[in-house]
Amino acid sequence: MKHVWAKTNQKFEIKVYFKYRLTKDCDILSLSAGPFYTVFFDGKLVSYGPERTAEGFSRIRNIHIPKGTKEIEVLVLSYGCPSLDADFFEPFFGAELYYKDQIVATADNFLAFESSKHDNRSFKYSFQRGFGERFNLSNINEQQLITYEVENPTLIGGIGDTCLYKEQKFNHKKEFIFKGFDSVKIPNYLKDNDHPEFYSFNVEKEFVDEINGYICNEYESAIEKSGLIKLKINAQEDDTKIFVVFDEYLDNGKWIFGRSSCMDLITVESNKGQNEVVTSTVYSLKHLRILTNKKCEVVPSLILIQNDTIKEIKETGNKKLDLIIKSARETFIQNSVDIYTDCPGRERGGWLCDGYFMSMAESFFAKNNNIEKQFLENFIIARYDEIEEGMLPMVFPSQESLFIPNWSMWFVLELENYFKKTNDKELVNAAKEKIYKLIHYFEKFENEYRLLENLNGWVFVEWSEAGTEDYVKGLSFPTNMLYSSMLRAAGELFRDNNLLNKAQEVASNINKLSFNGKVYVDNAVRENGKLILQKNHTSETCQYYALFFGISNDKRFIEFIKNELGPNRKDTYTEIARSNSFIGNYLRFLWLKSIGEKEKVYEESIDYFYTMASYSGTLWEKNIPTASCNHGFASSIAAILLN
Numbered sequence: 001m002k003h004v005w006a007k008t009n010q011k012f013e014i015k016v017y018f019k020y021r022l023t024k025d026c027d028i029l030s031l032s033a034g035p036f037y038t039v040f041f042d043g044k045l046v047s048y049g050p051e052r053t054a055e056g057f058s059r060i061r062n063i064h065i066p067k068g069t070k071e072i073e074v075l076v077l078s079y080g081c082p083s084l085d086a087d088f089f090e091p092f093f094g095a096e097l098y099y100k101d102q103i104v105a106t107a108d109n110f111l112a113f114e115s116s117k118h119d120n121r122s123f124k125y126s127f128q129r130g131f132g133e134r135f136n137l138s139n140i141n142e143q144q145l146i147t148y149e150v151e152n153p154t155l156i157g158g159i160g161d162t163c164l165y166k167e168q169k170f171n172h173k174k175e176f177i178f179k180g181f182d183s184v185k186i187p188n189y190l191k192d193n194d195h196p197e198f199y200s201f202n203v204e205k206e207f208v209d210e211i212n213g214y215i216c217n218e219y220e221s222a223i224e225k226s227g228l229i230k231l232k233i234n235a236q237e238d239d240t241k242i243f244v245v246f247d248e249y250l251d252n253g254k255w256i257f258g259r260s261s262c263m264d265l266i267t268v269e270s271n272k273g274q275n276e277v278v279t280s281t282v283y284s285l286k287h288l289r290i291l292t293n294k295k296c297e298v299v300p301s302l303i304l305i306q307n308d309t310i311k312e313i314k315e316t317g318n319k320k321l322d323l324i325i326k327s328a329r330e331t332f333i334q335n336s337v338d339i340y341t342d343c344p345g346r347e348r349g350g351w352l353c354d355g356y357f358m359s360m361a362e363s364f365f366a367k368n369n370n371i372e373k374q375f376l377e378n379f380i381i382a383r384y385d386e387i388e389e390g391m392l393p394m395v396f397p398s399q400e401s402l403f404i405p406n407w408s409m410w411f412v413l414e415l416e417n418y419f420k421k422t423n424d425k426e427l428v429n430a431a432k433e434k435i436y437k438l439i440h441y442f443e444k445f446e447n448e449y450r451l452l453e454n455l456n457g458w459v460f461v462e463w464s465e466a467g468t469e470d471y472v473k474g475l476s477f478p479t480n481m482l483y484s485s486m487l488r489a490a491g492e493l494f495r496d497n498n499l500l501n502k503a504q505e506v507a508s509n510i511n512k513l514s515f516n517g518k519v520y521v522d523n524a525v526r527e528n529g530k531l532i533l534q535k536n537h538t539s540e541t542c543q544y545y546a547l548f549f550g551i552s553n554d555k556r557f558i559e560f561i562k563n564e565l566g567p568n569r570k571d572t573y574t575e576i577a578r579s580n581s582f583i584g585n586y587l588r589f590l591w592l593k594s595i596g597e598k599e600k601v602y603e604e605s606i607d608y609f610y611t612m613a614s615y616s617g618t619l620w621e622k623n624i625p626t627a628s629c630n631h632g633f634a635s636s637i638a639a640i641l642l643n
Helices: 203-208 319-334 354-365 370-381 405-422 425-443 477-494 497-514 540-548 555-564 581-594 598-616 632-642
Strands: 003-006 014-021 028-034 036-041 044-049 057-059 061-064 071-078 092-099 102-106 111-115 133-136 142-145 147-150 154-156 167-169 171-177 215-235 240-247 265-270 273-278 283-292 296-304 523-527 530-533
Touching (some): 028 044, 028 057, 028 071, 044 061, 167 215, 203 265, 319 598, 319 632, 354 370, 354 405, 425 477, 497 540, 540 555, 540 581, 581 598, 581 632
Parallel strands (some): 057 154, 133 265
Antiparallel strands (some): 003 092, 003 147, 028 061, 036 044, 215 273, 240 265, 523 530
16 A cells, blocks of 8 residues: 655644545545544544554554545644654555455545644643644635655554444533633643743633633533544634633532643634534543633534443442443443553553553453454554663553653563463564563663662552652562562463572562561662661552562461551551552452452442542542543453452
């Protein structure tokens, strides 16, 4: 398949339309494009993609063309800068149109255009993703662009389109004169002086400071959903300004703009008349406000981007449990469109460790692990020159120089679980070289106890005190518990007795150094060359690592952790830092389940998740709504509760 691109002067938020007018019947559009695209047949959205993968590769998508279709339009979007939701590469467009297996047209036959309706004077939507979307409908014109041939990516298979592109309306709540947000949090990334070209629209001065006195219509969805925002506009006057703001969560009804460090904002300028816009990328929301400076009818809807192949789960009859399972499913379908993602809004990134937990949800909901294979394969086939040699990226596809060494270990554990479920030896063998390079990378950080010490990168244990610098610096015992398990998993996968023996040695030395007779201490640091245990650093999460990874089998310790700690404990054992959702509480639930404490898992998890599920119909990143309220890993609770 031939691939082309178009000559454009845009450097950021590049949007090019590729159009083809059908003069004869066609039945299949075979498409390879990226970094992102939306496909329209006669103005109706029929596909959003691609199935993301690594630079130099492309997953082809075949789209059925209904009889009578007159025009095909593919909008290709490139941020023009690195992000966490796509690998960073030059954009490309490849297409073949077929009729009865015969090629009718190729990319050369499409015309390329830029449209003035996209305002490129924009702002970063989030630190992790691309740009906020701005539309100017006042005087729309199109400029045809010259195309040129580009290097063809390696075409590989995919799972196919999982979306049905159902359109959801919003419930209108009220109309009022806007008098300001309850609070505004402009994140630091919008004040980045190193990249002023990213922030040519000043959100604070040109939006927040301007909108007092605007007409505000407020809408709500029954539960949080993710998709492309569609606006049907009927402006009564010229020079109409429309601001669309949205969020996943309102704190006691209060609207905090920038709550989750995202600029959840779309702007539209319009003259008198009717028009329609659809965003070119996905957002996640429950609450929506439309602010206009003049009388203007705006009808919002959401074209759902979710995995519609996942069936509903039969109810158990337990009201609270059923709501949690339903919310887990919602969380999963919005985070498994093409790969596993952490959240469908702020990042849309394919994070390791998150994937380990999401794979449980896929096994439970889908009864297969097709998305997981695609997720893992991306890490195997990709190059990542921006991080240290031998290390795996923490999130992919992306281009990020920061890495979490712990997450590379979770890759090996997930691959082991994947192999147990699928017996896919081919994928395991494809990963072998990278896994052994990873093991070799870690060897240079081993101390006299063969434990990892002073690792480079972001040593991450979880979102709690257990993950702070004081608790992870020097020798992190939870990290080494994970290391022992990774060595064991690699040894099992590749029948390597040396790795199996080393895993046991690491576990034994952790027990000798970290366990104080009651609990495990989180870390040790060097003082005058001697390794000193930080006795005041003990976290609940460290104990769950020890139990989940099989480091401890001490019966008194097990009884203490089982009965005295947990997400619902009162103000007891204050010297032991509490766990958060990711990942301490989930490790606890998995461990309890593994030792047959199913009723205890029910009791603790229902109390823990019911509030989340009741509010958003999805499950959250943390135990309070300060971050994402729709986080992929959380969907694993369904498998933990019902498998």
